[in-house]
Amino acid sequence: MGYVPPPTPQHGLEEGPVLLKDGRTALLRRALRKDLPLFVEFLRRLSPASLRMRFFSPISPERAAELLLSAKPDEEKVTLIVLAGDPSRLVATGEYVRVRGQDTAEVAFLVEDAYQGKGLGTLLLERLALVAAKRGIRRFQAFTLAENRPMLNVFMESGFRVKAHREGGEVEVEFEILMEEEAARRFEWREKVSTIASLHPFFFPKGVAVVGASRDPESIGYRVLENLIFGRFQGPVFPVNEAIGQEGGTVGPLLAYPNLERIPGPVDLAVIAVPKERVLEALEACGRRGVRGAIVLTAGFTPQEARALADKARRLGMRLLGSGSLGLAHAASRLAAGLVPLPKPGPLAISSQSGTLGRAVLAYAEAMGLGVSAFVSLGAKADISSNDLLQLWEEDEATGVILLYLESFGNPRRFSRLARRVGKKKPILAVHPSRDPLVRALFAQAGVVRVGSLEEALDVAALLSLGRLPENGRVRLISNASGPSNLALEALKEGGMEVEHVDLGSEARAEAFQKALEEALGSEAGSVFLLFVPMGFAGEEEVLALIQEAQGQKLLLACLMGQEEPRVRLMARAVLYRFPESAALALSRAWGYHRWREEPLLFPDFPNLQVEKARKLLEGKKALSPEEGRALLLAFGLPLGEGEGLRLRLTAAPHPLFGPVLTLLLPTPLGEQALGLRLTPLTERDAREFLKPLEGHLESAPYREIVLRASRLLEEFPQVERLELELTGAKVTDFQVKLAEGRGDR
Numbered sequence: 001m002g003y004v005p006p007p008t009p010q011h012g013l014e015e016g017p018v019l020l021k022d023g024r025t026a027l028l029r030r031a032l033r034k035d036l037p038l039f040v041e042f043l044r045r046l047s048p049a050s051l052r053m054r055f056f057s058p059i060s061p062e063r064a065a066e067l068l069l070s071a072k073p074d075e076e077k078v079t080l081i082v083l084a085g086d087p088s089r090l091v092a093t094g095e096y097v098r099v100r101g102q103d104t105a106e107v108a109f110l111v112e113d114a115y116q117g118k119g120l121g122t123l124l125l126e127r128l129a130l131v132a133a134k135r136g137i138r139r140f141q142a143f144t145l146a147e148n149r150p151m152l153n154v155f156m157e158s159g160f161r162v163k164a165h166r167e168g169g170e171v172e173v174e175f176e177i178l179m180e181e182e183a184a185r186r187f188e189w190r191e192k193v194s195t196i197a198s199l200h201p202f203f204f205p206k207g208v209a210v211v212g213a214s215r216d217p218e219s220i221g222y223r224v225l226e227n228l229i230f231g232r233f234q235g236p237v238f239p240v241n242e243a244i245g246q247e248g249g250t251v252g253p254l255l256a257y258p259n260l261e262r263i264p265g266p267v268d269l270a271v272i273a274v275p276k277e278r279v280l281e282a283l284e285a286c287g288r289r290g291v292r293g294a295i296v297l298t299a300g301f302t303p304q305e306a307r308a309l310a311d312k313a314r315r316l317g318m319r320l321l322g323s324g325s326l327g328l329a330h331a332a333s334r335l336a337a338g339l340v341p342l343p344k345p346g347p348l349a350i351s352s353q354s355g356t357l358g359r360a361v362l363a364y365a366e367a368m369g370l371g372v373s374a375f376v377s378l379g380a381k382a383d384i385s386s387n388d389l390l391q392l393w394e395e396d397e398a399t400g401v402i403l404l405y406l407e408s409f410g411n412p413r414r415f416s417r418l419a420r421r422v423g424k425k426k427p428i429l430a431v432h433p434s435r436d437p438l439v440r441a442l443f444a445q446a447g448v449v450r451v452g453s454l455e456e457a458l459d460v461a462a463l464l465s466l467g468r469l470p471e472n473g474r475v476r477l478i479s480n481a482s483g484p485s486n487l488a489l490e491a492l493k494e495g496g497m498e499v500e501h502v503d504l505g506s507e508a509r510a511e512a513f514q515k516a517l518e519e520a521l522g523s524e525a526g527s528v529f530l531l532f533v534p535m536g537f538a539g540e541e542e543v544l545a546l547i548q549e550a551q552g553q554k555l556l557l558a559c560l561m562g563q564e565e566p567r568v569r570l571m572a573r574a575v576l577y578r579f580p581e582s583a584a585l586a587l588s589r590a591w592g593y594h595r596w597r598e599e600p601l602l603f604p605d606f607p608n609l610q611v612e613k614a615r616k617l618l619e620g621k622k623a624l625s626p627e628e629g630r631a632l633l634l635a636f637g638l639p640l641g642e643g644e645g646l647r648l649r650l651t652a653a654p655h656p657l658f659g660p661v662l663t664l665l666l667p668t669p670l671g672e673q674a675l676g677l678r679l680t681p682l683t684e685r686d687a688r689e690f691l692k693p694l695e696g697h698l699e700s701a702p703y704r705e706i707v708l709r710a711s712r713l714l715e716e717f718p719q720v721e722r723l724e725l726e727l728t729g730a731k732v733t734d735f736q737v738k739l740a741e742g743r744g745d746r
Helices: 033-045 048-055 061-069 120-134 149-156 181-203 220-230 242-246 276-289 303-315 355-368 386-394 412-422 437-446 454-464 482-494 510-521 540-549 580-598 611-618 626-635 684-690 700-716
Strands: 016-019 025-030 077-084 089-098 104-111 139-145 163-167 170-176 208-211 237-240 269-272 293-296 319-321 327-330 335-338 348-352 372-377 401-405 428-431 449-451 474-479 498-503 527-532 555-560 568-570 575-577 647-655 659-668 671-679 720-728 731-739
Touching: 016 181, 025 120, 025 303, 033 061, 033 077, 033 089, 048 061, 048 104, 048 139, 077 120, 089 120, 104 120, 120 139, 120 149, 120 181, 139 149, 149 163, 149 170, 181 293, 181 319, 181 327, 181 386, 208 220, 208 276, 220 237, 220 335, 237 242, 269 276, 269 335, 276 293, 276 303, 303 319, 348 355, 348 386, 355 372, 355 401, 355 454, 355 568, 372 386, 386 401, 386 412, 401 454, 412 437, 412 671, 428 454, 437 449, 437 671, 449 454, 449 580, 454 568, 454 575, 454 580, 474 482, 474 510, 482 498, 482 527, 482 580, 510 527, 510 540, 527 540, 527 580, 540 555, 555 580, 575 580, 611 626, 611 700, 626 731, 647 700, 659 700, 671 684, 684 700, 700 720
Parallel strands: 104 139, 208 237, 208 269, 269 293, 293 319, 348 372, 348 401, 401 428, 428 449, 474 498, 474 527, 527 555, 555 575
Antiparallel strands: 016 025, 025 077, 077 089, 089 104, 139 170, 163 170, 327 335, 327 372, 568 575, 647 659, 647 720, 659 671, 720 731
């Protein structure tokens, strides 16, 4: 049984935006004493039945509010609240109170009647369980009325192993809150459902309003309407312009409206193309109209201003794309909502932080014959990010390959978890302008196919769009020219592939290519690479016909060096490249992805871990003595003692975005040589790849265990700010432990 890393919410564990089951937005945070008026107002809105379910007997709102906010001086109590609306009002609360001297806490919830059934009870339970587990609480118990079926269902459907005992009209439930596979799976599933629901108005809107529509063909508002009309979006489109609408005029063939409130039909998506100073006003109008999604094309906002817009949108119950977005295009709904025309449909979904680069990618994909299922320009990504889109495209049958252009990460740990899950179903390619080794490690561990340029990204995307992967690491290379084939051979070997080279010679005719191709497609090779250079004996059209007529399911690619632009051309059966290195690199990337996908994601557990002993040791500590540091390492089964052999140093330090980072160092006479780094938590594969530079120099199994145990320690205790282990002969011969608020060095 492997270790299950606790789920990572997109935003803060105890504070930040959250999504309801229907996709609407809300805010989660800790309750404060000054929230008493919010609690009283909340309790006054509740029905008598809801109050009775929570308090079991009649109680005044004022008295109930005092009870919910009160805590004894030495009592461990955590109360979370959910706020919605603008101005914000309290719509749900949940709390746990630790039983004195025990690792058990009593938990209870209360949700406003109008918000019941929207997943808030479950959300609060999940968050409280994650918070409590970090504080050494192992189980929750709750007492509820037997007739309170909705609350009982929250517990029973949580994924935790719930035991229920009924006595009279009350039911006592109890369950361990340490995250197991089923509970983690349900957490991820519920978040995905909420995220997809929140994005539905962007991709399948019932009606689209263009706020800032214009009759000027050079204006943004005009071009947005043009793309919506020419894309043949099947729903209603409403131009909104105060001056034109007041006249009862039109923009093109469409009747214009002075404001959103005057629109007679359904509107759940608004494209906002107004000057910067009017964007907030437009958002507020969207909120009054009940719009669920807003695309802000207007640019020029500082990061702080963009975040303020996103916060405003959330309070109004909306999600926001942008600011500074070029909009989105979605083939299935024929929606081109922004400045990008509707592309030819196909399997590639694209998310880009840079609008101009995104447009270039679309143009290049079109020239290649590579169709697009969806394109999203994130802009400032103050709200909607690639993490949201991954969850949407995971379930989208029209999407076969995902391409991300990323300039920054909002929550890389969440990205890693999502990419590992989504990547098991469909490939994710990423272009990131930085050469930061942390980004490289993130992509490698998450199974993301990292590409060095947009050109390379589309080379690889074209091959993966065929829907086939190399069956194994052997490739049959058929060629008629030694120079180009040598380039291909080196690139393939560098990519970890075994090459079976069939050199037909420069005088090879079409018949020789046909025979070699038929044999290759029937061979044990996992893929076939045909490299053709025009020599005057076989014609390009003849070779193209052979490729088109090829039979079987084996992955097939070809390099036809005489062909004209584009560099890459997608055919029904194969992908054609102009240059051998491009084809070889694309095939190597596809094989690397296949190897990652086929290996199970195993976070190993160890039966002799003493996590609770370590937790008690660290409780309330600002620093550790050498003896306490030793006890901490022993609690995690790290082998302390004397050893002989190669000396290494394993260090761990936190990164504000990426979390704990493990670095492996080799001391040399010229200083320490960095052998690599990894981000926690590590899988078996991650630990193996981490130690790969030392293959042949040591027995890796005991070192892998040390690395994995250290990774687990850092995941369990984020207060361990720095950990240094001197390793000799797979023994920890020296160590340093530093806590976040002090030092505990040996």
